[in-house]
Amino acid sequence: MFERLHTPAGMTRRHFMGHLAATSLAVPASQLIYALQARAASPLGRSHKACILLWMGGGPSHMDTWDLKPESEKNGGEFRPIATSAPGIEICEHLPTVAKQMKHLNVLRSLNSREGNHDRGTYVMHTGYTPTPTIVHPSFGSVCSYELGHKAGEDFPLPHFISINGPGEGAGFLGMSHAPFYVQSPTSPISNLRPQGGIAELRLGRRLAMLGAVEDNFRTQNRGQAAADHKAVYQKTVKMMNSQYTRAFMLDDEAKELRDAYGRNSFGQGCLMARRLVEAGVTFVEVQLGGWDNHNDIFETLRNGNLPQLDQGMGTLVEDLSRRGMLDNTLVVWMGEFGRTPRINQNGGRDHWPNGWSVVMGGAGLKGGQAIGSTDKDGVEIVDRELSVQDVIATMAKAMEIDLATQYTTPNGRPFKIVDGGKPVPELI
Amino acid sequence: MPRVRRAGWLAAAVCGWAVWLIPASIARAYQETEAGAPVSSERTASPAPTVSAGSVPQHLDYINEKLDAAWNEAGVKPSPDCTDAEFLRRAYLDLLGRIPNVKETNGFLSNSKDPGRRQKLIENLLAHPDYAKNMGTVFTNVLVGRRPQAQNVDREALATWLRTQFASERPWNEISRELLTATGSNKQNGAVNYALAHFADEKVNLTASSTRVFMGQQLQCTQCHDHPSNDWKQQDFWGINAFFRGTRSRPIETIEASGAVVRDGMEVYDEPTDDWARFEKRNAVVGVVPPTYLDGRRIDAGMDVVRRVELARFMTEPENDQFARAFVNRMWGHLVGRGMVHPVDDFGDHNPPSHPELLDQLAVDFRASNYNVKALIRWITASKAYHVSSRMTKSNDQDEALFSHYPLKPMTPEQLFDSLITATAAHRTEGGGSEKLREQWLRQFVVAFNNDEAGESSNFQGTIPQALMMMNGELMSKAVSGEPGSFLAYVLDQARLQRGMPPVRYAVENLYLASLSRPPTAAELRWASGLFDSNPDTLGVLQDLFWTLLNSNEFILNK
Numbered sequence: 001m002f003e004r005l006h007t008p009a010g011m012t013r014r015h016f017m018g019h020l021a022a023t024s025l026a027v028p029a030s031q032l033i034y035a036l037q038a039r040a041a042s043p044l045g046r047s048h049k050a051c052i053l054l055w056m057g058g059g060p061s062h063m064d065t066w067d068l069k070p071e072s073e074k075n076g077g078e079f080r081p082i083a084t085s086a087p088g089i090e091i092c093e094h095l096p097t098v099a100k101q102m103k104h105l106n107v108l109r110s111l112n113s114r115e116g117n118h119d120r121g122t123y124v125m126h127t128g129y130t131p132t133p134t135i136v137h138p139s140f141g142s143v144c145s146y147e148l149g150h151k152a153g154e155d156f157p158l159p160h161f162i163s164i165n166g167p168g169e170g171a172g173f174l175g176m177s178h179a180p181f182y183v184q185s186p187t188s189p190i191s192n193l194r195p196q197g198g199i200a201e202l203r204l205g206r207r208l209a210m211l212g213a214v215e216d217n218f219r220t221q222n223r224g225q226a227a228a229d230h231k232a233v234y235q236k237t238v239k240m241m242n243s244q245y246t247r248a249f250m251l252d253d254e255a256k257e258l259r260d261a262y263g264r265n266s267f268g269q270g271c272l273m274a275r276r277l278v279e280a281g282v283t284f285v286e287v288q289l290g291g292w293d294n295h296n297d298i299f300e301t302l303r304n305g306n307l308p309q310l311d312q313g314m315g316t317l318v319e320d321l322s323r324r325g326m327l328d329n330t331l332v333v334w335m336g337e338f339g340r341t342p343r344i345n346q347n348g349g350r351d352h353w354p355n356g357w358s359v360v361m362g363g364a365g366l367k368g369g370q371a372i373g374s375t376d377k378d379g380v381e382i383v384d385r386e387l388s389v390q391d392v393i394a395t396m397a398k399a400m401e402i403d404l405a406t407q408y409t410t411p412n413g414r415p416f417k418i419v420d421g422g423k424p425v426p427e428l429i
Numbered sequence: 430m431p432r433v434r435r436a437g438w439l440a441a442a443v444c445g446w447a448v449w450l451i452p453a454s455i456a457r458a459y460q461e462t463e464a465g466a467p468v469s470s471e472r473t474a475s476p477a478p479t480v481s482a483g484s485v486p487q488h489l490d491y492i493n494e495k496l497d498a499a500w501n502e503a504g505v506k507p508s509p510d511c512t513d514a515e516f517l518r519r520a521y522l523d524l525l526g527r528i529p530n531v532k533e534t535n536g537f538l539s540n541s542k543d544p545g546r547r548q549k550l551i552e553n554l555l556a557h558p559d560y561a562k563n564m565g566t567v568f569t570n571v572l573v574g575r576r577p578q579a580q581n582v583d584r585e586a587l588a589t590w591l592r593t594q595f596a597s598e599r600p601w602n603e604i605s606r607e608l609l610t611a612t613g614s615n616k617q618n619g620a621v622n623y624a625l626a627h628f629a630d631e632k633v634n635l636t637a638s639s640t641r642v643f644m645g646q647q648l649q650c651t652q653c654h655d656h657p658s659n660d661w662k663q664q665d666f667w668g669i670n671a672f673f674r675g676t677r678s679r680p681i682e683t684i685e686a687s688g689a690v691v692r693d694g695m696e697v698y699d700e701p702t703d704d705w706a707r708f709e710k711r712n713a714v715v716g717v718v719p720p721t722y723l724d725g726r727r728i729d730a731g732m733d734v735v736r737r738v739e740l741a742r743f744m745t746e747p748e749n750d751q752f753a754r755a756f757v758n759r760m761w762g763h764l765v766g767r768g769m770v771h772p773v774d775d776f777g778d779h780n781p782p783s784h785p786e787l788l789d790q791l792a793v794d795f796r797a798s799n800y801n802v803k804a805l806i807r808w809i810t811a812s813k814a815y816h817v818s819s820r821m822t823k824s825n826d827q828d829e830a831l832f833s834h835y836p837l838k839p840m841t842p843e844q845l846f847d848s849l850i851t852a853t854a855a856h857r858t859e860g861g862g863s864e865k866l867r868e869q870w871l872r873q874f875v876v877a878f879n880n881d882e883a884g885e886s887s888n889f890q891g892t893i894p895q896a897l898m899m900m901n902g903e904l905m906s907k908a909v910s911g912e913p914g915s916f917l918a919y920v921l922d923q924a925r926l927q928r929g930m931p932p933v934r935y936a937v938e939n940l941y942l943a944s945l946s947r948p949p950t951a952a953e954l955r956w957a958s959g960l961f962d963s964n965p966d967t968l969g970v971l972q973d974l975f976w977t978l979l980n981s982n983e984f985i986l987n988k
Contacts, residue, residue, distance in 0.1 A: 119579065120629065120630075132633075132634070132649045159893060167876070177892065179892060181894060182894065191894070191897070192894070192897035192898050193897060193901070195901045195906075196902070196903060196906040197910070203973070206973060207977055210977040211980055213956065215983075217953070217983075218983040219982065221820055222820055222821050223819040223820055223837055224819065224821065224836060224837045226982070227837060227983075229891065230891060233891035233893070233896050234891075234900075237896035237900070411772065413779075413780070
């Protein structure tokens, strides 16, 4: 079962890696990965679309990012709008790098997501469903992994849903093989990817050979599928441990200048890792940036922290994807669990606001450079095109080329639609 | 050396089922003096109880008869009896939440001549302190799940409260009533945390969870529409919901000596109300409904009743068959790996039970025992369904619902963690002893291995991070290190002291006993001994062997 550990002709893995390292001196590693991916999928490059979700934990202030209200005396806040590469669309002055890429992106400015609690908002924005106690709905990343992952080929060694900087929402009834693979920090090694305490590759190989024998012994006792499933998961894991594709997790291959451009922080480097993973063939990558729950001193906090990080990471990501010709196949989405109140509270912060806020998306064949829907001068009422969470997810599904009529049966035998109602936003398609 | 003997198939066949039946005279005495009615094999709308509290397996007569009848009808034959070692591991995992240690295993396996040994084992486990702890863990997960709770909710206090209830053998109807009606501080009264965990959204979650946990019925979809495949209406959901209308929570604040106001948990209380539940129908008409039980009974919606108390009365009163049936099915599912109604909490016309008469009769007896949880466990663990091997036969490998073979049950994260600790004593190694590190390991396991949907599923839902953690994680590294304090270190010491038994053989046997709760077969012993022949690094090979056994499918699957 674990024959992958032993390369042909008795070459040990370390020896093999030595060959690989020599090869990668000649070919930049990113190209190597891309070449490998291309071979795994189709001669034309990737055979299915990918999505990078930029998740703003805590509830990002749309009023201070994508939908500024400079005309509003009471709610406007401290930031000024600037023009972008999309005619007529203005965004926050602290997002100049993103502004250059706005022609690729769209702002949906009239989302009513109805959930103002962190946990419930997080759940509904990830799944399109409100939480109920008896069923756990799959997050959209898991749906993408389930629907599209197999298109990269059965041998593809990485998980198809990877979440960076936070664990992400799970796969629910779609099963753990579509749950997000959690990367705690993009600049540290993946947890447990290598044995602890100096267990050499050769010794691990010996252990795996022994494990194969013990597992086969139990598997052939005719006690049921679980015994074989266990073995299959270990096989997949060993395949990943030994795969050169894990280089996609190693940012050292990238040029220093590009790493600087993404921003030397966990969000920026996470965005860079997301690009590498998508390049390698991964279907869905979530990159989290927390710290948006700004009940106090919102302008000071955003100006000095989140906005520069977001700007570098997101702006460089879209630019990088576009330059590499990957943006046509990669959906980029910016969202959080809700927006923040138009009203500025007594502590100089804004509170939770699901009633009319903004998400941003572009790429993967969507038209770009548009603003959809709007709120009034003070940002309080939606005056044009109220959108639901289901509309947002339907648009994402459409961009990913997942059939909106797709329906699953839950373990309880109930029908489940990947999007419960909702229509793709027609201007984007 | 451990005197270990395997209970072979022959022994199992000889002992057979007879050993499980207590003498007929005693059984008769029970029936005559305590229940008064003989076992009826005919199904009636409301069967008479066959026994009262605490007694053991004359129940087997009817449980096994009903199982037999279903097998005959379907033309399947049950698998043979499992081995003693398999039974031991099963019972430890299900009742104590961990595998047995080597001493416990040797003790049980050396006693293979006692025909009452399995029954005695169950009694010993029910009296073990880990029993209540395990039940507390199992039911905390049933009540509030494993997802991280909001800050307000004190999950630990709930687990401790449940543990105390199971330790003092509180009847299930009383435990349920308290969970449904608990008031006060969530730190003082752990039961309060059940309601608190489901407060959101006008108690929609509390409504759905309470009918699911205590009645085994999933009403949650009727929150928004009438049930598509049975008689439940949207009004039924909101009728139950109206019972929770007056239930409130508020932070408890205490003032410290410094004058600072400090938050000290949450209080749940009931406020008088004459509110009805309001809900929006699909046609946008707003419906209203007073507190109404599922059978249509309403309470006088006056201000002087505590509505939750009334709901708890409806749910737990003896006339409510479904309350007992729901718990019997849940416990059957926990022990046997699948409910007679499957999933365990989805009763309804759309989902009939596999053995309706058996389920009804067990429910009647459970009620007659005064909802005695241990009695129910005794009955189920004494039945054939709990003793069949997980090895399928040609005759039964297509059967999923009739309990003709035991399913492979993947360990829960808590079982896995406690079992690894039991097998390896990793927590006794240097640096492993700190409570903080142990907590950290457990958290890692719960996070990595959690799957809310796994429930009673016998599918193995493993993931790459789980396998990585088992193969390369810190706990595993400590576990097989052979550091002082660990089980492996102990085995090495003992192996050197053996007389008349090669040290390698002693060590191999003990590693199998510690991890798989059975001695190695002759073939396994040969295979393992061969590993030492080709490698002079004895400690290294033992480490590799222990690592292999702990990572194997046989370790993580309760068989």
